Amino acid sequence: MVAVHRVVFSARAPKLAQRILEFEFTREHVLKTLHAEPRTELDRAFQTIVRNRVNRGGILAPGAGLVKHGEGGRGLAQRWYPETLAQRIMVLSAHQDRVRVTQGDALNILEQTPFSPGTVIFVDPPYTAGAKSAGKRLYTHHALDHERLFRACAGLRVPWLMTHEHDPNVMALAWQNGLSWRSVKMVSGHNVTARELVVGRDFRWAEGLGSLLLPGTVTQPSLFGPDNNLEQVETTAEYPPQ
Missing domain, CATH: 1.10.1020 (Adenine-specific Methyltransferase; domain 2)
Structure with missing residues (x-):
């Protein structure tokens, strides 16, 4: 690409x-x-x-x-x-x-990004953090240190937003780094409606978006919850907990 x-x-x-x-x-x-x-x-x-x-x-x-x-x-x-x-x-x-197209190590770029007014970062990594991640078969270059990615984003001094797979491992990484997430609906390439996560520092900017961000419960994610049932998973969290 x-x-x-x-x-x-x-x-x-x-x-x-x-x-x-x-x-x-x-x-x-x-x-x-x-x-x-x-x-x-x-x-x-x-x-x-x-x-x-x-x-x-x-x-x-x-x-x-x-x-x-x-x-x-x-x-x-x-x-x-x-x-x-x-x-x-x-x-x-x-x-x-x-526009400047750069081919290189995205993690290094994130870690070295200085504060600059007007800079906004959108992060869309391969979805390979979960046990059954689709990204491992969808992308040739799918290997990624997700823990390092979340640490790098947590340390950014500019506004940023990340999309990631709807998986307890991703929720745990966000929680460990003091980040928040929201669950959003998406349509896959096979026209199947599913959910993915939007991760960020906080979501006060999205308070007026209404139904775009699905409601959820303020809770620490459980790696042993009913994650096979999307209707029961608690998928919204703020850090620190209210």
Whole structure:
């Protein structure tokens, strides 16, 4: 995905958009693109976008299968909307002078982030902290020291927000670092409604959001609670407890 971001936020964005518009979307051409060895970063960016569009759930990890039937029987083409993709790329590219793409150790970056007015950080790690985490099969680079991540976020001097999996291990990490969380509804790539966690220093800013943040009980998380029943899990906490 780094290649996609680098190309989108550069002068090469129009070439990527044009390649998408001109691509003859057939199974033969898709497979040829997926198996080709990219010669340039532009080639890799285009290949990544095609892979994301034709793999089930947009999964890029090795072994991910291709879409078979798709919505409305469109098969591989169910998520291939060239005009929309090209338009979005150009909209993002218009802000390239305000974006810097960095490929590196995110934990080091978080730990070295100084206070700077106007800086806000959104953290979206691979969901691999739980015993049955989906991220271990969804991402090639899924290994992460989650304890270090939570310590780094707790020490940040700028506003930040993290999304994470709905798991007691994540709640415990938040609690241990003096952080709060809220449970929110989300829809998976398979159109299944589930829950995930939003973690932050506090949620006073969200008091007027109403039903976006699900109600819960102020409690320390239990690692042995009925976490297999989402309707019974206590998923909201403030630190320190009231």
